[in-house]
Amino acid sequence: MSVPGSASSAEDQHLRTLFQTAPFLVAATEGPLHRLAWSNDCFAEFFGAAAIIGAPLHDAVPDLVAQHVVAAMDGVFAGGKSRELRAVTLSIPTAGPPRRRMLNLSVHPRHRADGAVVGLHLHGADVTGGGRERSETARRGQEQRTELETLYNKAPVGLAMFDRDLRFVRVNERLAEINGVPVDAHPERLVWDVVPDPNIRRAAEPLLRGILETGEGRTVELEGETRSQPGIVRQWIEHFYPLIDEQGDVVGVGAVVEEVTERRRAERQRAESEHQREILVQELAHRVKNTLATVQSILMSTLRGHVEPAPLKVLTQRLEALAQTHTLLAENRWAVDLGLLARGELAPYGSRAQARGPAVALHARAAVALTLTLHELATNAAKHGALSDGTGRVDLSWEVAAESGNDSPVLEVVWNEAGGPPVAEPGRSGFGIRLIRRVVPHDLGGTVDLRFEPTGAVCRLTMPMREVSP
Template identity: 35%
Template sequence: MRDSQEQALQSLIDDLRQRVAEAEETLSAIRDGSVDAVVVGGEGQDEVLVIGDDVSAFRNFMEAMEPGAVAVDSAGRLLYANARFRQIFCEDWDQLKGKSLSEILPGSAAQMVGKLISHDDHEAAPLSVSFLERGVERNYLVSARPVHLGTVRGFAVTFSDLTERVRAETAERAQRVANAIIASANEAVIVCDRTLTITHANFAAEALSTEKLVGARLDTAIPLKFPDATGILEVGELVESSLGGTPLRSIEAFAPMSPGAHDVLVSAAPLNISDDEPEGCVLTLVDLSQRKKDERQMHLLMRELDHRVKNTLALVLSISKRTAASEETLEGFQGAFSGRIEALAATHNLLAGASWESLSLRQIFGAEVLPYTETGSDRINIIGPDLNLYPRAAIALGLIFHELATNAIKYGALSGETGAINLEIHPRTDSPSIEVTWTERGGPPVKSFSRKGFGHTVIARSLSYSPHGGTTLEFEPTGVVCHIRIPSSDVA
């Protein structure tokens, strides 16, 4: 125990001897004039103490400093400013001498630095300020430390230029943002330099090539053909035009080597990072696969529409001529022709509502026959499973039902109060046709006509476009019976 106390006491004595030696060395240097200033520990903050009344050595020290530096008195008035500080504010010392920092610094910067050197805030941390220097915004880190210049108490204030670091950080931040934007874009985005070397590419762009894009040449990594340019235009010319200040937008191209989309819409814009000339080009490639598919579907529908319109016009023309040939009066022609055109229109309306895909047999029957009976009447009966018919059979069956209904109103089951019509849909089998039977009963006695008009022709021939389609009309004494054969190929 006693040994350890003696060791601790000896260590303390040795430390004190070392400090005394250092103090003697410092005093000797001060007496010799080789020390101009010393740093003295104060309450909470060090201070710079200039030795003697001659401050020229301190000024030399400030001139050697890389940051802008000034010495100010306690009121903030300049005592000295080094060359870098004078360069920042484009003034010589005669113009700066005696001015306060608040007069030299612009608005907000003056207020911030004023607080930094206030007596109430000796321990303030360095702060960042920015202001224009020769029309360019620059950033500085400003710090202040108390200093004694002879008998004057003031502050040494330094302005360390952070502009390049701030610019680098801003550029790095902008790069991260740009990378995030490129990565999040749904369309393919490619950035290339002036030599067509790809510097950035997002995931969607990588899907257009079998090789790694970054570092590769654009024209070899994703070869593009421009069909509307008759083979003259190349992707390099797009980039060159963009770099020259002419952005190009929405140019259709074909990527023959792409494992993904082949049809793309290309836009090119210059990559402007600074006020100098563009450093590269930004290209976006929008996948046109779905649009091309839709266009092909539209062209197909247009051809189909053209075909149907021609067929419909031919059918209307035929109905007109045959109706005129079978009617003896103009009034008779008008009534028969209008009824047949209205029947054709009713089926067309139903098909339009079903996108010209298929119609149920019950829909067709209802549109052509039910308007002639009272709502809820039991005079019309449909028996059997429903059928969905393709447009060709639907149109033919609509005309057949119209002619049968017209005949029933004039001469058959619907001409009186008690007649009825049964429509029986026979079950589907392996037969090439499906039979539907129209049966009238309860009407006046039926007799066969020696003269057969156009209505009989419509019934007999409307389904004869197929060897498996057609009708058989029987004039039974109890009522008309029509056996209708619908080709199985026209049943959905």
């Protein structure tokens, strides 16, 4: 039995599943230094403590160099053709005296999907022992073959071997179940007699012929119908690998078949659900924007002629700020980054207003609360503070920190004005100031420290992260 020859995480997992407790040596190496990537229990027992995952195997067992095993491994890695080594005698280092062991070893290339050799597969048999031990060795060999047959037949994935004419040599029970044909009805039949779907043949036959010609394994996903479920299109991931004899000739192809029909169906359902969700979100966003536009239009029509233009403009700007925040939320699946929101609010003021801080995702309630607060701070700065003349500037920053006396993280947002005209605490708090001082405590359980320093307004907002994060 040959070991597959394509390097992939899925294949490695299959190897571990199929061969971890196999009664013969199986291992894989990576790179030109032949670093041990993994090994089964039998391999670890043979080499003992010398078999260190991640280290070149020949560093710990120098005899691999002296007995020309490393040279053979170098040749397989460079040329991509398998080698068979017989009766290799090795001195295995131990904590005490070295152990003398004899090994038959097969060396096969591991290929990446693009065909490049990235490592080696090793499998072999411990043939240590003399004449008195041969009967015991034969008995153990028979037990091992029986165990291997059971392992092969009961494997949870489909397994098959084809000859050079692409006739079945053998299959296991799982592949017979997939094909809908009994195990004993497979041998000597052409693959396409057992699996007659022309779509499968068009995709698979060129790959199988290529492996027979080049000796390079391939992994592919196929779909089609089999006799077990006629009329139903199913999907499989198939790992094809060359079967190589002792002379290094490709004598057939092996296959490891994993059905992924249910996995692909679940993926399609998730994609369809996500698509429907996106449609609903966009429809909701469209309707809310239209509602806000309608509210704005009604207010303008109702209040025009009854309210001075200046407060009417402030009101419409507040509605526009809410509409922009809603658009951001809809475009970002109802969790918007604070930086995106802050820079959008400060954009009209150009380089005179800067926003900086780490990425912080805000849920919808937090985004609306901070939009209202930042909008009122910017409006106040443009009317009376640092942005009311040509010299002032605003620095908006935030950070996530531990709350004093508490391990729970808090979001701290600081609005700092400088360089503008002198400011003072207003004698009467207008709606905007009241909004700044109330929204964050009421909606987010936070605190607001708003001070009017001679150099400019300073506002510190503090709120628990659990109240702002999605």
